[in-house]
Amino acid sequence: MTNQSKFENWNFLPEEMKLSCIRFMDFKTRYRLRATSHTERRLAEAQKFSWESVEMRSWRRRKEILLNFGFRPKTSIYYYENQIESMIVPLLSFIFNTVKLGKFDFSWADYDFYQHLQHFVASSPYQIDSVTGTFTFQTLRFLNNFAPNSIKHLELEYEPLGHEGRFPINQFVLYPMINSIKLWNLTVETIPDYERIARKWMEIDVDVGSVMFFNYYENRTTDDFVSGMEDYTVVQKSPNLVRMEMKDKEKHMVLYVTYKWDKKCFIKIVSSDFPESQITDFILRN
Numbered sequence: 336m337t338n339q340s341k342f343e344n345w346n347f348l349p350e351e352m353k354l355s356c357i358r359f360m361d362f363k364t365r366y367r368l369r370a371t372s373h374t375e376r377r378l379a380e381a382q383k384f385s386w387e388s389v390e391m392r393s394w395r396r397r398k399e400i401l402l403n404f405g406f407r408p409k410t411s412i413y414y415y416e417n418q419i420e421s422m423i424v425p426l427l428s429f430i431f432n433t434v435k436l437g438k439f440d441f442s443w444a445d446y447d448f449y450q451h452l453q454h455f456v457a458s459s460p461y462q463i464d465s466v467t468g469t470f471t472f473q474t475l476r477f478l479n480n481f482a483p484n485s486i487k488h489l490e491l492e493y494e495p496l497g498h499e500g501r502f503p504i505n506q507f508v509l510y511p512m513i514n515s516i517k518l519w520n521l522t523v524e525t526i527p528d529y530e531r532i533a534r535k536w537m538e539i540d541v542d543v544g545s546v547m548f549f550n551y552y553e554n555r556t557t558d559d560f561v562s563g564m565e566d567y568t569v570v571q572k573s574p575n576l577v578r579m580e581m582k583d584k585e586k587h588m589v590l591y592v593t594y595k596w597d598k599k600c601f602i603k604i605v606s607s608d609f610p611e612s613q614i615t616d617f618i619l620r621n
Contacts, residue, residue, distance in 0.1 A: 350378060357382050362404070366429055380458060385435045389427070391444035391468075398445070400426070405437075416447050424451055431461045431480070441468040442490070452477040464488065472499035475507065484515035493523040502526045502549075508535055519545040530563035533588060533602055537567060540582040545604045560590050571611055578614065580607070589614060 357365060357378060369379035387405035402410040414423055441448060452474040460482030467490040493502045502523040508531050519541055526549045536545065557577045561569060564579060570587065571578035577590045584607060591601045
């Protein structure tokens with residue numbers, strides 16, 4: 336028979352001492368502690384720590400959250416669809432509110448998880464460097480939970496449901512968190528006023544490699560794009576392509592329109608010394 340020591344005076348400790356103890360608790364202990372009372376929940380969520388990533392995966396009925404703490408083997412938590420609201424939303428809420436996270440990737444999650452994103456509420460602004468996943472019109476509000484200037488990399492695919500319509504560009508560009516995003520990968524079906532994204536990228540001076548894919552259904556031309564970006568210097572122009580200088584003269588923004596895939600458009604950031612003769616092949620290849 337083993338003797339297990341017990342500490343029975345926790346409730347009598349001042350909050351300063353509780354916070355000192357919580358600092359040395361592992362994630363599992365903190366998560367269990369927060370469920371014991373409102374006070375413990377507040378104290379547990381007041382202690383911040385850092386992880387590398389959280390990834391969501393789904394294989395039919397089997398679903399997984401992969402936690403990468405960065406200093407020990409990754410931990411997997413398995414769950415079923417009917418446990419998302421009762422188990423996964425509270426768990427992720429705790430993580431988002433207490434962890435400074437390197438990456439949150441839910442690109443391999445399923446529709447049932449996407450729909451719950453809109454219900455997350457931040458008790459403190461989320462600190463996540465990189466976000467990758469699929470959003471609908473409703474779940475874009477998840478991005479309102481992020482601290483201003485928190486995200487450095489965003490990989491977003493927009494898939495409207497039913498009659499949700501086009502990507503809500505006017506709403507999206509007002510999110511405070513986008514002003515710090517240096518590396519972008521956006522895929523949207525159609526986007527009105529796509530010059531607003533282009534101008535935002537110019538303002539932020541985003542990194543080489545940033546790209547946006549979208550369909551070009553309207554009868555617009557590269558001349559229309561230039562007229563909407565009249566503050567910027569055009570260095571190359573054709574009926575299918577516009578190349579402009581960015582704030583950092585070492586980078587150029589390229590708009591390319593191809594009729595190969597239902598008038599598909601690309602806006603991509605390239606280095607200023609990238610040869611003009613190779614720009615078309617480069618855009619299509621990437």
